[in-house]
Amino acid sequence: MTGLSFDVSHLLAGALVLVSFMLLYQTRLFALLNVFALQAVVLALSVAWQAFVQDAIHLYVTAAIAFAFKAVIIPVALHRIISRLGIHRDVENVVGIGPTMLAGLALVALSIVVMLRVVNEADALAREDLAFALSVVLLGMLMMVVRRNAVSMVIGFMSLENGLILAAAGAKGMPLVVEISVAFSVLVAFTVIGVFLFRISERFETVDARALDQFQGDRL
Amino acid sequence: MTNIAVDLVFQFLQMTVVIGLAPLLTGLVRVVKARLQRRRGPPLLQPYRDLARLARKEAVVADSASWLFRMAPYLVFAATWVAAALIPTFATGLLFSWSADLIAIVALLGSARFFLALAGLDVGTSFGGLGASREAMFASLAEPAMIVIVFSLALIAGSTQLSTVAAAMTAGVGLRVTLGMALIALVIVAVAENGRIPVDNPATHLELTMVHEAMILEYSGRHLAVIELASMLKLVLYVSLIICVFAPWGIAIADAGIGDRLAGAALYVAKLGVAGVLLGVFETSIAKMRVFRVPDFLGAALMLGLLGALLLFVSRTLK
Numbered sequence: 001m002t003g004l005s006f007d008v009s010h011l012l013a014g015a016l017v018l019v020s021f022m023l024l025y026q027t028r029l030f031a032l033l034n035v036f037a038l039q040a041v042v043l044a045l046s047v048a049w050q051a052f053v054q055d056a057i058h059l060y061v062t063a064a065i066a067f068a069f070k071a072v073i074i075p076v077a078l079h080r081i082i083s084r085l086g087i088h089r090d091v092e093n094v095v096g097i098g099p100t101m102l103a104g105l106a107l108v109a110l111s112i113v114v115m116l117r118v119v120n121e122a123d124a125l126a127r128e129d130l131a132f133a134l135s136v137v138l139l140g141m142l143m144m145v146v147r148r149n150a151v152s153m154v155i156g157f158m159s160l161e162n163g164l165i166l167a168a169a170g171a172k173g174m175p176l177v178v179e180i181s182v183a184f185s186v187l188v189a190f191t192v193i194g195v196f197l198f199r200i201s202e203r204f205e206t207v208d209a210r211a212l213d214q215f216q217g218d219r220l
Numbered sequence: 221m222t223n224i225a226v227d228l229v230f231q232f233l234q235m236t237v238v239i240g241l242a243p244l245l246t247g248l249v250r251v252v253k254a255r256l257q258r259r260r261g262p263p264l265l266q267p268y269r270d271l272a273r274l275a276r277k278e279a280v281v282a283d284s285a286s287w288l289f290r291m292a293p294y295l296v297f298a299a300t301w302v303a304a305a306l307i308p309t310f311a312t313g314l315l316f317s318w319s320a321d322l323i324a325i326v327a328l329l330g331s332a333r334f335f336l337a338l339a340g341l342d343v344g345t346s347f348g349g350l351g352a353s354r355e356a357m358f359a360s361l362a363e364p365a366m367i368v369i370v371f372s373l374a375l376i377a378g379s380t381q382l383s384t385v386a387a388a389m390t391a392g393v394g395l396r397v398t399l400g401m402a403l404i405a406l407v408i409v410a411v412a413e414n415g416r417i418p419v420d421n422p423a424t425h426l427e428l429t430m431v432h433e434a435m436i437l438e439y440s441g442r443h444l445a446v447i448e449l450a451s452m453l454k455l456v457l458y459v460s461l462i463i464c465v466f467a468p469w470g471i472a473i474a475d476a477g478i479g480d481r482l483a484g485a486a487l488y489v490a491k492l493g494v495a496g497v498l499l500g501v502f503e504t505s506i507a508k509m510r511v512f513r514v515p516d517f518l519g520a521a522l523m524l525g526l527l528g529a530l531l532l533f534v535s536r537t538l539k
Contacts, residue, residue, distance in 0.1 A: 007394055014397035014531045021527065025520060097516045101523045108527065112534055128534055
């Protein structure tokens with residue numbers, strides 16, 4: 001592994017984590033969608049760089065799939081859903097931005113510490129990619145926890161999946177079939193979530209997830 | 221012996237250049253903003269005239285003011301000027317730069333801010349207290365961010381000494397995502413510290429959201445002139461800091477000849493001009509934020525700094 005290729009993949013993976021933080025920072029829905037598209041572009045670049053470094057043709061396909069689905073189709077579709085539902089465009093956070101950022105930083109530190117210890121044997125690039133991928137996954141989960149708006153929860157879920165793709169690209173020998181099926185299952189999940197969004201907003205006239213709380217059935 | 225004399229001459233030249241250019245940079249930013257807003261705007265040299273006019277005028281001091289109020293402008297100015305003298309603007313290894321590092325610069329700026337906030341509180345008007353409390357609120361976030369940035373830079377360059385950092389950056393340190401994050405964080409801190417547009421509006425003192433202007437509302441005459449000059453100097457200081465760390469090309473390395481140093485000085489002035497135009501464009505293209513959004517903005521700088529340090533840690537352990 002030469003210095004430059006390591007530096008470039010470090011740059012791209014670090015940028016991916018940074019974009020995850022931008023998602024957490026963003027409080028407007030359309031800006032959130034744009035940042036999500038940006039994350040997909042960075043992910044596609046990162047995977048394409050891995051393909052170049054590892055000399056693996058099938059990773060180019062993965063990059064192309066990530067770009068087409070995540071950077072174009074899903075943001076445009078979400079954009080149209082938001083316009084059609086007339087959703088209130090400010091996102092409400094359960095906790096403030098400052099504590100969220102700090103929690104995110106703690107998660108990144110945690111995943112770095114854990115991953116660097118666990119995969120001691122693997123080569124530097126894979127270890128680093130796994131550490132950053134785990135950070136992106138955890139940040140996506142954090143986003144689903146701290147947001148009240150169903151649309152931004154969807155975006156948190158999708159960015160979590162971006163982390164999975166990054167991990168898959170870093171680990172050598174991930175078959176193309178698996179990646180394609182993951183991509184399609186995300187698209188299916190997106191469709192299901194879209195239907196749910198329509199249902200929720202039809203019934204409760206809001207996509208605020210708090211409205212669901214009163215229908216939890218028997219509470220202890 | 222002659223070497224030390226030459227170094228001393230260049231050190232004083234640097235201090236004069238910095239203070240001489242400070243009003244010019246502020247004037248340039250104002251001209252750029254005026255032109256972008258299709259106004260004619262004040263002439264480029266207007267800040268010099270303003271300072272001269274203020275210096276001639278009588279200084280009126282409130283009855284309730286103590287000695288601190290009269291001392292504060294000079295303390296603020298002195299701390300800022302010393303901090304500016306420590307930054308290698310056009311040549312590294314100037315005589316003073318070995319006596320203090322980046323952390324000392326942060327501390328000097330911190331004490332300048334402390335005295336300004338005390339002076340704002342001293343007279344006992346509500347505006348002064350408001351400005352001082354807001355300044356303290358911003359500083360409590362901006363300073364940690366600055367320190368974290370300093371740590372990342374020190375880890376990359378191997379020293380907190382600015383001359384060494386500039387030399388290391390000129391020599392090349394490879395592609396580092398941390399540097400990009402540190403640059404953005406440093407720009408955010410600089411914008412907040414100088415009270416430029418998204419945080420504070422430098423062009424008016426008629427707003428309820430003002431911070432810097434609220435603290436110096438009671439000053440007049442030569443006191444006001446000294447404070448204004450100190451804040452112009454602070455702008456030059458931050459711009460020079462960013463230039464010297466992130467764009468040090470053409471800077472004269474220690475022991476360079478006199479010709480190299482003069483060429484470095486010319487290039488430095490050109491870089492300042494570019495930075496002034498960029499700042500004017502940035503300020504015109506963005507709206508001012510609400511005061512209570514500023515902590516989020518500065519928190520982003522802190523977060524960027526910490527994230528950069530973490531990423532640096534990863535690449536360090538792996539290599």
